[in-house]
Amino acid sequence: MQNYIMALDQGTTSSRCILFDRQGNICSMAQMEFKQIFPKPGWVEHDPMEIWSSQIAVAAKAMGKIGVTEKNIAAIGITNQRETTIVWEKATGKPVYNAIVWQCRRTAEKVEELVKDGFGEKIHKKTGLIPDAYFSATKLAWILDHIEQGRERAKNGELLFGTVDTWLIWKLTGGQAHVTDYTNASRTMLFDIHKRKWDEEILQKLDIPCEMLPEVKPSSGVYGYTKDCLIGDGIAIAGAAGDQQAALFGQCCFRSGDVKNTYGTGCFLLMNTGDWPVISKNGLLTTIAAGVDDQIQYALEGSVFVAGAAIQWLRDDLRMIDHAAESEEYCKKVKDSNGIYVVPAFTGLAAPYWDPYARGTIVGITRGTKKEHLIRATVESLAYQVTDVIEAMEKEAGLSLASLKVDGGACANDFLMQFQADLLNAKVERPKCIETTALGAAYLAGIGVGYWKNSEEIRKNWALEHTFLPKQEENWRKEVRKGWKKAVSCAGGWARDQHPSKDL
Numbered sequence: 001m002q003n004y005i006m007a008l009d010q011g012t013t014s015s016r017c018i019l020f021d022r023q024g025n026i027c028s029m030a031q032m033e034f035k036q037i038f039p040k041p042g043w044v045e046h047d048p049m050e051i052w053s054s055q056i057a058v059a060a061k062a063m064g065k066i067g068v069t070e071k072n073i074a075a076i077g078i079t080n081q082r083e084t085t086i087v088w089e090k091a092t093g094k095p096v097y098n099a100i101v102w103q104c105r106r107t108a109e110k111v112e113e114l115v116k117d118g119f120g121e122k123i124h125k126k127t128g129l130i131p132d133a134y135f136s137a138t139k140l141a142w143i144l145d146h147i148e149q150g151r152e153r154a155k156n157g158e159l160l161f162g163t164v165d166t167w168l169i170w171k172l173t174g175g176q177a178h179v180t181d182y183t184n185a186s187r188t189m190l191f192d193i194h195k196r197k198w199d200e201e202i203l204q205k206l207d208i209p210c211e212m213l214p215e216v217k218p219s220s221g222v223y224g225y226t227k228d229c230l231i232g233d234g235i236a237i238a239g240a241a242g243d244q245q246a247a248l249f250g251q252c253c254f255r256s257g258d259v260k261n262t263y264g265t266g267c268f269l270l271m272n273t274g275d276w277p278v279i280s281k282n283g284l285l286t287t288i289a290a291g292v293d294d295q296i297q298y299a300l301e302g303s304v305f306v307a308g309a310a311i312q313w314l315r316d317d318l319r320m321i322d323h324a325a326e327s328e329e330y331c332k333k334v335k336d337s338n339g340i341y342v343v344p345a346f347t348g349l350a351a352p353y354w355d356p357y358a359r360g361t362i363v364g365i366t367r368g369t370k371k372e373h374l375i376r377a378t379v380e381s382l383a384y385q386v387t388d389v390i391e392a393m394e395k396e397a398g399l400s401l402a403s404l405k406v407d408g409g410a411c412a413n414d415f416l417m418q419f420q421a422d423l424l425n426a427k428v429e430r431p432k433c434i435e436t437t438a439l440g441a442a443y444l445a446g447i448g449v450g451y452w453k454n455s456e457e458i459r460k461n462w463a464l465e466h467t468f469l470p471k472q473e474e475n476w477r478k479e480v481r482k483g484w485k486k487a488v489s490c491a492g493g494w495a496r497d498q499h500p501s502k503d504l
């Protein structure tokens, strides 16, 4: 009996596998954190082989926990950290360089050159993206620049490029399928989201050979079958989407105007805009939303680079807490952050500021500042950043948000969710299943093989766990946000002044 859909959720800090049943219940889950590599300030890498080994290990573990085999899995859905760039040899499957992670700032100067050349507007119009080192394009060009005969080998078809979805599908199928989906392609800054094809002009500008690019397909449908694989052969891989688009789908935001925010390593607010690609004037990105057929839907996105990652920083580097969840207890021990603000611009600021040279800043420290205040200000910074993005989204759409659907690891923090509702003066709705990224990937794969009929059938699975209602006055909101904006202005441009040349 094919009772389960397997979701492989390859996130920035961990690989996760969840087995879902027809009602969208989690039947088994396994997760593994993996190594973050920081070769220089502002640079971030992952080992592609560790991405793969951790992902396949958790898949086997999740199956083992409830004693299922490949015969019980109806399909696999993939969802992934987006933009992260991998190049590998077609013949050997060996990566030629570490994966350059979406957070990595090493190509900020290259992007600046493109913009100075007058290419920025063109990129924005074609790809819907604001030119930035965040996206895959300049990361891929950088790899080709830094390996032996990179471009020549790519032209000969010896090297393949992929975002993490492509890499995993290629590995799962034993090298049979070199594909990506529309949502992931739309994050490369190489893809024309209107014509739905790789853009020759941008490829030429960055000297990226088209021979190394994957075929782009809808997010739902069979891409291939597992082969020579630890979890068994012959399982259909039938869905793929970038994690934020998968979460939008998993939250059942199928209609124009539907919004969700995910609190993971970063925060990502997406609004479905239907079949209309709105090009933002307020620092938001236009991106392709996950859909079940070739009929494309678009979304507006506000990306925040550092959210849960700041809580990890408290845990791993400052060693102020043992577990991310412990941050909540500390927040509740004090009545406020005692006037301090933490702006966790560790890798620059994304929406709506787009400042690659901003850096982490703490302001307002006094002799009375305690550990609790610092922890609380760090947790609060997640909500402040999301509020800035929502403000931009409201300006763009000309509406005021009445409620926000949330998900992602850090939305388990009740203090954070209440603070968010207070800052927004809007309801914050947390669903029963906060693993909506994985759920979205499972839905896409399940629909791809007929396990679920359509999106209307899966909508019935969405259930509310808790609503956080705003409790603060307008004056409080004005005051605290004024302080936040001042703190953000202190963080702006810092690395440009400190490191004008190389170490971004």
Ligand SMILES: Nc1ncnc2c1ncn2[C@@H]1O[C@H](COP(=O)(O)OP(=O)(O)O)[C@@H](O)[C@H]1O
Binding pocket: 011, 012, 013, 014, 263, 264, 265, 266, 307, 308, 309, 310, 311, 312, 324, 325, 326, 327, 328, 408, 409, 410, 411, 412, 413
């Ligand atoms: N209770 C919590 N309070 C605050 N942050 C949390 C909490 N639980 C998890 N996090 C943060 O959320 C992130 C994990 O969320 P997840 O959605 O799994 O992220 P990703 O998919 O980006 O790896 C981590 O960065 C962690 O620090």
Ligand SMILES: O=P(O)(O)OC[C@H](O)CO
Binding pocket: 010, 011, 012, 013, 080, 081, 082, 083, 102, 242, 243, 244, 264, 265, 266
């Ligand atoms: O790994 P996450 O969940 O923080 O998501 C990363 C995003 O996809 C980056 O664009």
